[in-house]
Amino acid sequence: MVSWKQAAKPFLSSFKRFTSMSSVKQEMNSKSKLQLSLKTPKGTKDWAEKDMIVREAIFSTLSGIFKRHGGVTLDTPVFELREILAGKYGEDSKLIYNLEDQGGELCSLRYDLTVPFARFVAMNNIQSIKRYHIAKVYRRDQPAMTKGRMREFYQCDFDIAGTYEAMVPDAEILAITVEGLTSLGIKDFKIKLNHRKILDGLFKVAGVADDDVRKISSAVDKLDKVSWEAVKKEMVVEKGQTEETADKIGEYVKLKGSLTEVYAVLSQDADLSSNELAKEGLKDMEILMKYTKNFGIDEYISFDLSLARGLDYYTGLIYEAVTQASAPPSNASELKKKSKNVEDASEYVGVGSIAAGGRYDNLVNMFSEATGKKSAHIPCVGISFGVERIFSLIKQRADLLSAVRPASTQVFVMAFGGGKDWEGYLPERMKVANELWKAGIAAEYVYKSKANPRKQFDAAEKAQCPIAVILGKEEYQDNKLRVKRLGPEFADDDGELIEAQDLVPTVQKKLHEVYEGGVDEVTRLLRGL
Amino acid sequence: MVSWKQAAKPFLSSFKRFTSMSSVKQEMNSKSKLQLSLKTPKGTKDWAEKDMIVREAIFSTLSGIFKRHGGVTLDTPVFELREILAGKYGEDSKLIYNLEDQGGELCSLRYDLTVPFARFVAMNNIQSIKRYHIAKVYRRDQPAMTKGRMREFYQCDFDIAGTYEAMVPDAEILAITVEGLTSLGIKDFKIKLNHRKILDGLFKVAGVADDDVRKISSAVDKLDKVSWEAVKKEMVVEKGQTEETADKIGEYVKLKGSLTEVYAVLSQDADLSSNELAKEGLKDMEILMKYTKNFGIDEYISFDLSLARGLDYYTGLIYEAVTQASAPPSNASELKKKSKNVEDASEYVGVGSIAAGGRYDNLVNMFSEATGKKSAHIPCVGISFGVERIFSLIKQRADLLSAVRPASTQVFVMAFGGGKDWEGYLPERMKVANELWKAGIAAEYVYKSKANPRKQFDAAEKAQCPIAVILGKEEYQDNKLRVKRLGPEFADDDGELIEAQDLVPTVQKKLHEVYEGGVDEVTRLLRGL
Structure with a gap:
């Protein structure tokens, strides 16, 4: 039996502070200079x-x-x-x-x-x-x-x-x-x-x-x-x-x-x-x-x-x-x-x-x-x-600018398991994400049947996502989900193992912790507060 | 001495349920049909x-x-x-x-x-x-x-x-x-x-x-x-x-x-x-x-x-x-x-x-x-x-559509007084509105030095404004303001006479009563709830 923690361990410690999108952007800029025929009209630009x-x-x-x-x-x-x-x-x-x-x-x-x-x-x-x-x-x-x-x-x-x-x-x-x-x-x-x-x-x-x-x-x-x-x-x-x-x-x-x-x-x-x-x-x-x-x-x-x-x-x-x-x-x-x-x-x-x-x-x-x-x-x-x-x-x-997150995703839905014949819980991840969406919570998952833990953490990191919901191979069969804070300060935190039916209230509670005070960080900084 | 209530009395009772903008709109439509040279290009329109x-x-x-x-x-x-x-x-x-x-x-x-x-x-x-x-x-x-x-x-x-x-x-x-x-x-x-x-x-x-x-x-x-x-x-x-x-x-x-x-x-x-x-x-x-x-x-x-x-x-x-x-x-x-x-x-x-x-x-x-x-x-x-x-x-x-308010104005700032030489408290109304704006509260007032009560109530009605802050001639000199709910069900309500310094918290409290539950009415109805 491979627990989610064992499967994820090698990646949790390397889960570094979210990098800004600057490297992606640099690449974008250098490419676009080469492709002169593919451009916006003079004096116009894309906002992204x-x-x-x-x-x-x-x-x-x-x-x-x-x-x-x-x-x-x-x-x-x-x-x-x-x-x-x-x-x-x-x-x-x-x-x-x-x-x-x-x-x-x-x-x-x-x-x-x-x-x-x-x-x-x-x-x-x-x-x-x-x-x-x-x-x-x-x-x-x-x-x-x-x-x-x-x-x-x-x-x-x-x-x-x-x-x-x-x-x-x-x-x-x-x-x-x-x-x-x-x-x-x-x-x-x-x-x-x-x-x-x-x-x-x-x-x-x-x-x-x-x-x-x-x-x-x-x-x-x-x-x-x-x-x-x-x-x-x-x-x-x-x-x-x-x-x-x-x-x-x-x-x-x-x-x-x-x-x-x-x-x-x-x-x-x-x-x-x-x-x-x-x-x-x-x-x-x-x-x-x-x-x-x-x-x-x-x-x-x-x-x-x-x-x-x-x-x-x-x-x-x-x-x-x-x-x-x-x-x-x-x-x-x-x-x-x-x-x-x-x-x-x-x-x-x-x-x-x-x-x-x-x-x-x-x-x-x-x-x-x-x-x-x-x-x-x-x-x-x-x-x-x-x-x-x-x-x-x-x-x-x-x-x-450094406070701006690229997307609004609040929860990344992941599955960790193991063994050659494990299917990767893609339909199950969809189901869990769907439950979150219906509750108004922004959720994503990797579009892959058998996604390895590294790929899933990378995707969560790229989205600067604060919370993970993890479907452990055995835990999920017991109708249990794991809800975990993401970020380097939570690398050693196992998160909370919950009954599947408690998903939405648990995530809402954790989100409340993350966005304490309810102030939108960008707007706060915009005002120079 | 003319109290705000005396001055306003004749108008409070006629303060009928807010009409929709339909009459204004009908007039707009009939006019625009006559003015054929003044139009948007074919297949385009204004959204208002x-x-x-x-x-x-x-x-x-x-x-x-x-x-x-x-x-x-x-x-x-x-x-x-x-x-x-x-x-x-x-x-x-x-x-x-x-x-x-x-x-x-x-x-x-x-x-x-x-x-x-x-x-x-x-x-x-x-x-x-x-x-x-x-x-x-x-x-x-x-x-x-x-x-x-x-x-x-x-x-x-x-x-x-x-x-x-x-x-x-x-x-x-x-x-x-x-x-x-x-x-x-x-x-x-x-x-x-x-x-x-x-x-x-x-x-x-x-x-x-x-x-x-x-x-x-x-x-x-x-x-x-x-x-x-x-x-x-x-x-x-x-x-x-x-x-x-x-x-x-x-x-x-x-x-x-x-x-x-x-x-x-x-x-x-x-x-x-x-x-x-x-x-x-x-x-x-x-x-x-x-x-x-x-x-x-x-x-x-x-x-x-x-x-x-x-x-x-x-x-x-x-x-x-x-x-x-x-x-x-x-x-x-x-x-x-x-x-x-x-x-x-x-x-x-x-x-x-x-x-x-x-x-x-x-x-x-x-x-x-x-x-x-x-x-x-x-x-x-x-x-x-x-x-x-x-x-x-x-x-x-x-x-x-009937739930949609034409503007977001929350407070109408009014002044009631009397006597030939009364200046109408326009600068004072500006000051009060400014205090509300700084607290993030939407406020308007009539752009007129000596606005009579009827004009001020009409303007508040047109904006479907739920709260009035009233500067009574004598009350204001005593550093007091009157905060009052608007609408036909409050016609006989004198509102609350407060110390001027308590303006913002009092209005915030009343707004909380008005928008109880905090649900945006339009969004709620949009969802068919």
Whole structure:
């Protein structure tokens, strides 16, 4: 008679701490480089293994927060009628992916989640909604050297549509932005904040003609990537402004600081106060200051007049969250020059903003008007989390990744026996696994009639499975099963021999020990707790 | 002094049972019909409101089952290189959506999740994986009269790749299919099951030439939609088979019954037993019978020789789950004729199969070989749940839909006061909501400084919110809050006046009362419990 323990002995002692999947992954990477014809399209990628698990933890954290704020989710088609997207993205429209004209309607892949949301609101005549949407968007960009810029990437949006008192939903969106990032363990970030009306007002004050405002705004928008000199040159040489106008703009867009500080400076500015648009914007900022205090988020906010945001549709407050890791330092261009001979130049290449958004009061209107019906004016404000950029920040946390298990398997069902004519209990293992599945317990077994103990332990190890249910050749004939904790600290533990009918409660009890406290390890680490 | 109760009194009594969103929805539908230029592309739709919540419950139920079986998830790009999809879908290739050639690689939207999975396995040289994938796929079909056929629709796949003993993973896939459907409260279904090798063998035995096998198979595949006469005509007239061959095929494909019954008949068939392919298939079925018994799923299985499955890549076991509601009865064409004058002809139009799949042992190989490297032979078997068809079955369950709340809001924060100069406690409501959010509690408030009690109760009602936290004008100045259950049965309940510092524990206690047992109502109803 061979007991399960005798059969397994040689393997139990070598049951080393679960290795990460890194060796498998390395092999995968080297192979895929050789097989050039077998790939995903440029700028796209597969999400698998630990990356996928971390990404899902990010999604569930963020959607939990959105729900906490009364959000409901919406899913729109991945492509829209081409005319829906037309005229919404300014200079970036050239990046839209079109579907081939195969007869019928002309369609394009969505460029963001905001325009489809506005289309939905207008189409269904919705008066108010708080919606979140986590989905992929598409841009025919040149996949950049900078981390995280892809042609297919996720956005994670929360928007509030409806006519409300000034700055009330806006302030909540900012609170959600802070809640979202801190819940993902990102603490050292700033939300750069500006107001389109103040920006447009200061352009006017500086002498920019009405028709030039948008293109000057998009020049200012580049200030986080290039120097002021380059932006000034663009304004003067390419966009026909006078030196004087450019310099005046330069003075304003240098301003940044706390809401209170910058508001104090601007509200004293006689030129700006004479402009109606700017005055409206400043009134908003005054109200906002009151609300951000109640949400306790002032420390994260930097009122920054150089923030312009590229998209055409913003009409009020605009904002962008950056981290130390994602933002180039203020002397970026200098550092870049210096670092030519330095090994780690990548340090100064930011991943860009990790969340961004603003108020867009006319977008729904644009759609409503297109229907020829009396237009419904539905103001909107929202935030879009840059999930892939956030992901690349989080991926740097080694503690987090090492805690991620490849699969969710809780129990590995094994059989140990011996003798030439032993059948290996495969049907019996199936039966036991089936009982566990029915009780909601994740179970696997080796897909082999006569699996030797080594193979079965290897498989359990690969799945980082915490519990084994063992069918010993003789024990099982006596209607008995052995339930045993796995892992190096239990190498000498025989486990517990139980009556077969007690399987489910015994396993549940052991699982309770394993997952004591009930906290999901990945989510805990994600929050930086 | 106006107490919160006095201010609210007129509204508490009219606080009727939460209405469903149906009136809002009706309005939405009628409007959207008028606005024809504002729509989603043909064959696509928006998912919102209750539909979205039910769909998410379906997804989480199925992915829970997949994880229980050791599955890991994978996310591939929505488009693939066009050459990856080429030659995989037989006659259906014409339904593939292409991206416009805007320079660079030629790409197409994925047609299913199986080919991208096989590409992933081949590309990364993976030897074994159990993966699930829930995502949208694209087919330029004519959106049909039959329910649930769209151009963009979800698939929900579980596949096992790897070299294993015959029928071991196949049997588990069948167990997962049963587990998936029953967990969604679908009990009256059958899994039609056949084997490509038996099918190919019987075609040979009937006299079909090697080159004609695939096209004859695709003729047989139509048997669930058209009569045998029509299929026979297609074989003889269009596909050049003799009457005799067609009749012989006709005899075989009429066979259906339990695994044991049909196996008994076929294993006695001298013609079939003389064919090598058919013999291999029958050997598989013999093994399978043993395993399905261990999983206790025999009652769901119907061995049906008329099942052929359209796709080129299947090589072994094939299966398709149908329900009473989804399958046309065996005399469908007759009934159709008769029902011309009958009002409810739609009764006989099935929604098609609700889950389908099979074994495809050469697909990964096709990709590996394309790389010019020594081919890795990775056999696969899988199941694809037709989520949208399942969804339309589930949507008929009124009890389920009426239990779905539009949002997850748990607490509505209100302020009641009075007097012309009362400011309405908006910043104070924000502060209280913020405290709840930080404790992980879903809270909302009306976005208005001076919101009257009626407006606040209406908003809470719309969100079907179970608890109110009330800031009474004087009570709040005394650092006190009122926590009150909402709903008609609590109309006369004053709630509990508490110290402001006790807010979170008090709300948590009340929430515990509301969600007693902790069971998610939607999930419970989904399972038909």
